[in-house]
Amino acid sequence: MGPRKLRYVIGILCIGPVLIWQLQNPYYTLAVRLVFAGLLLLGLTRCSAPLLLILIQLDLYLTVSTLYAVEDPPEPVISFFCVVLLMLLSRLRSSQELTGVRSIAQLLTSKVHTKRSSSEHAAPMGSDHRLQVAGSEILGVAARSLLLVLAAALMLAILTPDPSSVQEYGLTPSGMHTLSIGLILCAGYLIISLPFSEFHWRHLTPNQAGIYLRSRFIGWLHHDLRGIERRRRRHRRKQAHRHRRAQNHSYSTYSKEAD
């Protein structure tokens, strides 16, 4: 079983119980269940963690009043690990799509290799260098995300809804709770992500620094040129997308004919 299939299987194993619970929830109408079933099918084909996280948020939004009535709290530890796993799978998938690297081990070895070569001379913006940036980024982003999820879990455990918020602000306790957690997480994210991003920024090559400076100066001094270039890039991206779709289509028809 390849890593891609393994990821899909783990994703399905993680989301399966949650989604089955959603579909069997007696509080939902048929329309809501159909929406969840559609999202489930989308999730299975695309295996997108953000979609599933939105699904869980929807579930929390719809069942938040019933959760307080239940005496036994839901299993926070299992939910926490499910969310962490989904997040890491999603990050791994997107980074692999960007770099074309098959596994984490390959990513790390290629990083070491390019680090050695870049110490000898400043490498241009080639594929090897892009691999090095992606390798260091994936570790930084994983650490950041893990810290944020830990902070979110702590906030959820500490902050409890305040019943007096309805009288004071016209907000429901759950709305108040969400706003408070959102603000604290936003602040936490900024404070945590700043050292990481600044640390990475110090490792710019002169070529990259020049590109950044030129793009900034063009943005400030020649705004029209920037707009033209952006339109060109969008056009090129669309053309590449069309080309890729045509290639996939021809490949699928060829494989069908071969079968």
Next chain:
Amino acid sequence: MFFWIRELIGWTLLAVSLYLISIALGFAESRQVIQAGIIVVASIAVMRMSVLLIRMNTAARISQQSEQTD
């Protein structure tokens, strides 16, 4: 010299924005969410500008160093 002055100004602005965030957290802890939201927006603006200043300064320094070595 100018690089270090700009870097210092950038980090000072960053410290100011973190101070603003701590004020916002104080508001959020006392459940004054609206006030906290306003302060967070202001602090994010200050932080973005400070980070931009630091990054521009770092990029300019690296570019100039490479030109001098060439």
